[in-house]
Amino acid sequence: MKPVAFGMTDVGKCRKINQDELLIDETRGLFAVADGMGGHAAGEVASQMAIEALTEAVPDDDGKLAGDPDAAARWLACAFREGNRMICESVMTRGEWRGMGTTIVALLTLGDRVVIGHVGDSRAYLLRDDALQRLTSDHSYVNEQVKLGLLTDDEAQRHPMRNIVTRALGNRTDLEVELRHHDVHPGDVYLLCSDGLNSMLHDEEIAGMLRDNAGNPEQACQALVAAANERGGEDNITVIVLQAPES
Ligand code: CA
Numbered sequence: 001m002k003p004v005a006f007g008m009t010d011v012g013k014c015r016k017i018n019q020d021e022l023l024i025d026e027t028r029g030l031f032a033v034a035d036g037m038g039g040h041a042a043g044e045v046a047s048q049m050a051i052e053a054l055t056e057a058v059p060d061d062d063g064k065l066a067g068d069p070d071a072a073a074r075w076l077a078c079a080f081r082e083g084n085r086m087i088c089e090s091v092m093t094r095g096e097w098r099g100m101g102t103t104i105v106a107l108l109t110l111g112d113r114v115v116i117g118h119v120g121d122s123r124a125y126l127l128r129d130d131a132l133q134r135l136t137s138d139h140s141y142v143n144e145q146v147k148l149g150l151l152t153d154d155e156a157q158r159h160p161m162r163n164i165v166t167r168a169l170g171n172r173t174d175l176e177v178e179l180r181h182h183d184v185h186p187g188d189v190y191l192l193c194s195d196g197l198n199s200m201l202h203d204e205e206i207a208g209m210l211r212d213n214a215g216n217p218e219q220a221c222q223a224l225v226a227a228a229n230e231r232g233g234e235d236n237i238t239v240i241v242l243q244a245p246e247s
Pocket of ligand 1: 035194195196235236
């Protein structure tokens with residue numbers, strides 16, 4: 001698919017700096033959102049490094065990978081691991097960067113398939129036939145509690161420990177990447193976002209805005225960011241919306 005894509009990042013209403021980073025590379029069909037964490041500007045450094053590693057590692061020509069989503073998924077995992085290695089090394093050279101890390105969610109389009117990889121709590125959603133599904137499962141403390149049946153989704157969204165991620169680039173040298181690939185249907189809408197969006201809005205609200213702005217990724221992004229800010233904008237907000245052609 002050759003999707004129409006648009007992305008935005010916004011500092012939100014409470015933070016002084018934006019530690020989120022995004023990548024939109026329509027030529028290679030590569031899209032990503034990274035959400036950095038750590039003081040002394042370390043969060044921005046980590047999210048930038050992750051995106052840089054991704055840009056450099058994924059091959060320009062997807063011809064070889066198009067027929068082989070498994071090979072493409074391995075490429076994506078290698079790129080994430082390279083970002084992880086760069087961040088871990090930087091932490092060792094600069095004391096003030098200790099504790100820095102970043103989440104990442106990336107989507108690679110390959111003909112009529114997409115490959116999605118993620119680490120942490122940045123998400124990928126799919127709106128298909130007006131129904132919204134989450135394509136990623138957060139690597140976070142609260143999501144583990146949800147999976148165990150100890151918290152509801154609503155409780156997790158308001159929980160004081162909702163920001164604790166259990167997996168991130170920069171945390172440890174052996175990084176486990178979660179990967180999936182599936183077919184694209186005509187009219188599919190994909191959303192990549194940092195938690196500054198989905199911590200402020202419920203999935204039904206996100207679905208409503210994607211439906212209301214179907215066919216116009218730019219308007220959809222503006223509506224989502226504006227709504228998260230109206231709700232309080234407690235964190236940096238980053239969104240990428242991709243629209244697959246109708247036929
Ligand atoms: Ca965040």
